[in-house]
Amino acid sequence: MLAVKDLLLVRGKKTILQIDEFKLNQGDRVALIGPNGAGKSTFLKTLALLEKPTAGSVFFRGQLVNNINTLSFRRRMAVVFQEPLLLNTTVYNNVAQGLKFRSVERADIDRRVNYWLKKLGITDLSNRTPLHLSGGEAQRVNLARAFVLEPEVVFLDEPFSALDFPTRVDLLEKLGELLTNTATTALFVTHDFMEIPYLTDNVAVIDGGSVVHRGGVREIMKGSVAIPAVRRLLRPYQKSAMMREYMG
Ligand SMILES: Nc1ncnc2c1ncn2[C@@H]1O[C@H](COP(=O)(O)OP(=O)(O)O)[C@@H](O)[C@H]1O
Numbered sequence: 001m002l003a004v005k006d007l008l009l010v011r012g013k014k015t016i017l018q019i020d021e022f023k024l025n026q027g028d029r030v031a032l033i034g035p036n037g038a039g040k041s042t043f044l045k046t047l048a049l050l051e052k053p054t055a056g057s058v059f060f061r062g063q064l065v066n067n068i069n070t071l072s073f074r075r076r077m078a079v080v081f082q083e084p085l086l087l088n089t090t091v092y093n094n095v096a097q098g099l100k101f102r103s104v105e106r107a108d109i110d111r112r113v114n115y116w117l118k119k120l121g122i123t124d125l126s127n128r129t130p131l132h133l134s135g136g137e138a139q140r141v142n143l144a145r146a147f148v149l150e151p152e153v154v155f156l157d158e159p160f161s162a163l164d165f166p167t168r169v170d171l172l173e174k175l176g177e178l179l180t181n182t183a184t185t186a187l188f189v190t191h192d193f194m195e196i197p198y199l200t201d202n203v204a205v206i207d208g209g210s211v212v213h214r215g216g217v218r219e220i221m222k223g224s225v226a227i228p229a230v231r232r233l234l235r236p237y238q239k240s241a242m243m244r245e246y247m248g
């Protein structure tokens with residue numbers, strides 16, 4: 001689905017990403033985890049074709065991404081950020097916006113928007129403006145905006161990090177269900193191991209701009225991955241009773 005080869009991304013004098021090879025196959029759900037400043041968001045944006053690498057290649061379904069095809073490929077993806085970036089219009093219009101950009105027919109827009117509002121349990125909010133929504137409601141709108149596009153790949157950058165714990169769990173469960181039902185390929189950035197089992201077992205660890213490990217979340221939580229960056233990330237969990245069952 002998406003692949004990078006010999007990727008290098010330099011900004012100013014700083015090398016932000018250096019990734020020899022990375023693949024996201026059709027149907028994969030990968031959690032991308034790493035410490036602050038590791039390059040998670042930059043890598044997500046590079047794969048979502050929102051950042052242009054300094055060197056190296058990005059492939060979408062086997063085709064080399066270039067200046068000409070970037071926009072058409074980007075329209076087959078959706079991105080969800082932590083800050084909802086909602087427009088000052090109704091919830092309905094916020095969800096409809098991407099379809100209008102893609103020149104989808106009015107009746108089709110209406111059908112799809114209503115379907116996703118319902119799926120996310122926000123039909124009642126459809127005429128509200130986003131200004132006074134709770135954080136959880138706003139992120140439901142944000143998810144509806146992404147899924148209404150029926151993307152081939154969805155990128156999520158710490159989408160629930162700002163939410164309180166129960167809301168976060170609700171939305172993680174909801175997202176897991178949506179990804180399963182739609183079989184959408186997904187890359188989910190998080191800095192919290194606890195979020196991963198709701199969505200996938202498939203983890204990529206990024207540190208200092210490079211992918212240093214790929215594997216299952218259970219082997220990581222059990223402490224059997226002897227990579228310094230992974231050990232550092234695990235430290236806060238090792239004392240947490242909540243995670244003990246996972247960690248064996
Ligand atoms: N446009 C930019 N110019 C210079 N440095 C940047 C730019 N974007 C990101 N960085 C730096 O690159 C590193 C990785 O950033 P980011 O991808 O946001 O990390 P993460 O999401 O893992 O916290 C950080 O050190 C950040 O300060």
Ligand SMILES: [Mg+2]
Nearest residue numbers: 040041042157
């Ligand atoms: Mg980030």
